[in-house]
Amino acid sequence: MIKIPYEQIISKIKEAKELTDEQINSKIKAKMDQLAGLISKEGAAHIIANELGVKLFEEGKLKIKDVLAGMRSVEVVGKVTNIFEIKEFQRKDGANGKVVSFIIADETGRLRVVLWNEQTDLIKDLKQDILVRIKDGYAKQNNNNSVELHFTSKSELTINPPDESIGKLAGAQRLEAKRKKIEGLIETDANVELLGTVVQVFEPRFYEVCPDCNKRAKSKEGGFFCDTHGAVISAYAYVMNLILDDGSSTIRTVFFKNQVLNLLKIEDKDVLKFKDSPGDFQTAKDELLGKIIKIVGRVSKNEMFDRLEFVVQLVFPDPEPDQELKRLEEEAKVIE
Numbered sequence: 497m498i499k500i501p502y503e504q505i506i507s508k509i510k511e512a513k514e515l516t517d518e519q520i521n522s523k524i525k526a527k528m529d530q531l532a533g534l535i536s537k538e539g540a541a542h543i544i545a546n547e548l549g550v551k552l553f554e555e556g557k558l559k560i561k562d563v564l565a566g567m568r569s570v571e572v573v574g575k576v577t578n579i580f581e582i583k584e585f586q587r588k589d590g591a592n593g594k595v596v597s598f599i600i601a602d603e604t605g606r607l608r609v610v611l612w613n614e615q616t617d618l619i620k621d622l623k624q625d626i627l628v629r630i631k632d633g634y635a636k637q638n639n640n641n642s643v644e645l646h647f648t649s650k651s652e653l654t655i656n657p658p659d660e661s662i663g664k665l666a667g668a669q670r671l672e673a674k675r676k677k678i679e680g681l682i683e684t685d686a687n688v689e690l691l692g693t694v695v696q697v698f699e700p701r702f703y704e705v706c707p708d709c710n711k712r713a714k715s716k717e718g719g720f721f722c723d724t725h726g727a728v729i730s731a732y733a734y735v736m737n738l739i740l741d742d743g744s745s746t747i748r749t750v751f752f753k754n755q756v757l758n759l760l761k762i763e764d765k766d767v768l769k770f771k772d773s774p775g776d777f778q779t780a781k782d783e784l785l786g787k788i789i790k791i792v793g794r795v796s797k798n799e800m801f802d803r804l805e806f807v808v809q810l811v812f813p814d815p816e817p818d819q820e821l822k823r824l825e826e827e828a829k830v831i832e
């Protein structure tokens with residue numbers, strides 16, 4: 497069953513029929529009495545809407561705010577605002593599973609999109625700020641009581657769909673991250689925002705991955721092998737580290753591919769050039785040193801070195817100094 501919040505049902509009824517809140521409430525109450533405790537308020541409201549011929553939802557192409565848990569064939573268009581990392585896990589049958597998610601936003605809201613197993617391959621074509629269309633997604637309620645869109649075998653993802661556009665993104669474009677000082681970071685911190693100065697830059701490190709699934713490819717018998725796809729001609733992924741200083745302390749920050757591209761504002765092919773001529777990285781390095789950047793991400797414990805690191809999920813390479821100052825002042829006021 498599709499879950500529609502009570503208030504939403506009431507406002508849909510009001511939109512469609514000339515009824516007051518009192519009239520609607522009394523109808524709902526009568527229905528609940530009639531069914532003597534067998535039905536919730538939402539359930540009764542649902543029945544009343546049906547009896548009045550009020551269409552509560554449309555399936556098919558929707559704005560994000562109209563996506564409801566339980567819908568099985570959702571079509572939405574949105575801008576990619578966050579891309580998370582692929583997580584691997586062990587399934588109950590012992591096989592390895594993979595899951596990854598990203599966030600899209602439109603004028604009306606934000607939606608987490610979840611991809612499983614082979615579908616996680618699609619993530620490598622995504623970039624922050626591109627427009628995507630998803631067809632035939634399955635909307636589901638997650639543990640945090642919010643709706644997310646899951647891919648099924650029928651679902652389709654189109655990047656930069658022709659003839660589609662969206663307006664200004666809804667107010668909260670990104671999950672509200674909590675600003676912290678580096679000094680106060682703890683191992684379990686996630687969705688935290690840091691603002692600091694780049695004080696040290698390490699050259700990107702490149703590693704071989706399978707071109708099909710993006711998993712690390714292993715060197716074997718003079719070639720490269722993927723656990724899933726066998727012998728492959730490897731592609732390259734990369735990771736880059738910076739030391740950030742925010743006045744309270746410093747931390748090593750870890751940028752994976754998409755975030756390296758956002759940070760350096762260059763394209764994948766240009767980063768790959770640094771692999772063969774690391775000397776060319778010097779210019780990029782000089783530009784970064786001393787720069788103030790804002791990043792959002794999570795803390796990760798590096799067991800080998802017994803230290804905390806910061807895994808970057810979003811980069812703002814040019815934070816607005818005025819806005820940041822204003823924010824600092826406001827935060828100071830709260831403390832006073």
Ligand SMILES: [Zn+2]
Pocket residue numbers: 706707708709710711722723724725726
């Ligand atoms: Zn593979």
